[in-house]
Amino acid sequence: MKKILVTGGAGYIGSHVVKALGEQGYEVLVFDNLSTGNEWAVLSGRLVQGDVADRGALDRVLTEFRPDAVIHFAASIVVSESVAEPLKYYRNNTATALNLLEALQAHGVNRFIFSSTAAVYGIPEKIPVNEQSPLLPINPYGTSKMMTELLLRDLALANPLFRYVALRYFNVAGADGGNRIGQAYKNPTHLITRALKTASGTYPALQLFGTDYATPDGTCIRDYIHVDDLASAHVLALESLLAGGESALFNCGYGRGYSVREVVDVAKKITGVDFTVIEEERREGDPPALVADSSLIQSTLGWKPKHDDLEYIVGTAWAWEQKITGK
């Protein structure tokens, strides 16, 4: 049984990947400081509470668990916060990844999967965007992730034993089909979560940021991917690395874009609540449109998404939202 160390495995995306790893028979150790993650979200394996910035704690876990591969989720993820607090992002996302990679090198762990982001592309010239597009992030969040991609590239060049896969996530949403885990941030910022929390009465209104973009209805376009499909991409990337596959970078999205207004309409339909929407100024750091060309991961790893359906995505998120608000 292969052993997988998952940093940030108690968080939203990490916990769905841990669930999928458990289902595939991997032995999992989650390493998470529980700053945004939750103990109840770890459905498989063991949880060790610790911080990736703490080299001593990492050394202890690596000595004891001796993982075959590491999947690194632990990070800060809010674009607007990264604009206001850039150093937090360079510390939590770039410096901490460097600390982890140094520890892994010292312990001879040479298989690594990295949570990257579509934010590395900035405002792409061509949509859908493929992996060869230039990396021109427009916010510190995207830059902090791009810098880690560059660390990985250079490490792999210097150490031929080291192999990694960086997965560039587009807009991850939805919840476990079995309604056991889902998003549980204290201050959620993502559109679908904010819309559903408005429908459930947690917020009085949904703010819609920007209606004057050069898009068909003036609102931003995003490629929403169900978190279980993203989890299966991680399992395939891991299988590839464990089988001796090459380092690679892949987009993770469906190749289909929805505007903010379209998402709001689906949220109203699924919930049956005609919640209030207030049109606001643009939010800083938002690119007008981000849609993935995900043909590379499909042809290379054989990834086949199962939930390319915005109503399913919003429906699972709504079931989860009702469960955690007790309604």
Ligand code: UFG
């Ligand atoms: N939006 C609103 N109102 C809200 C929340 C969001 O109008 O209350 C809008 C945003 O302005 C944006 C769109 O909905 O136009 C999507 O915003 P999200 O906050 O849901 O997601 P982002 O696109 O900003 O960011 C997400 C992840 C990033 C990742 C990016 C890649 O949080 O980590 O997708 O596409 F980099």
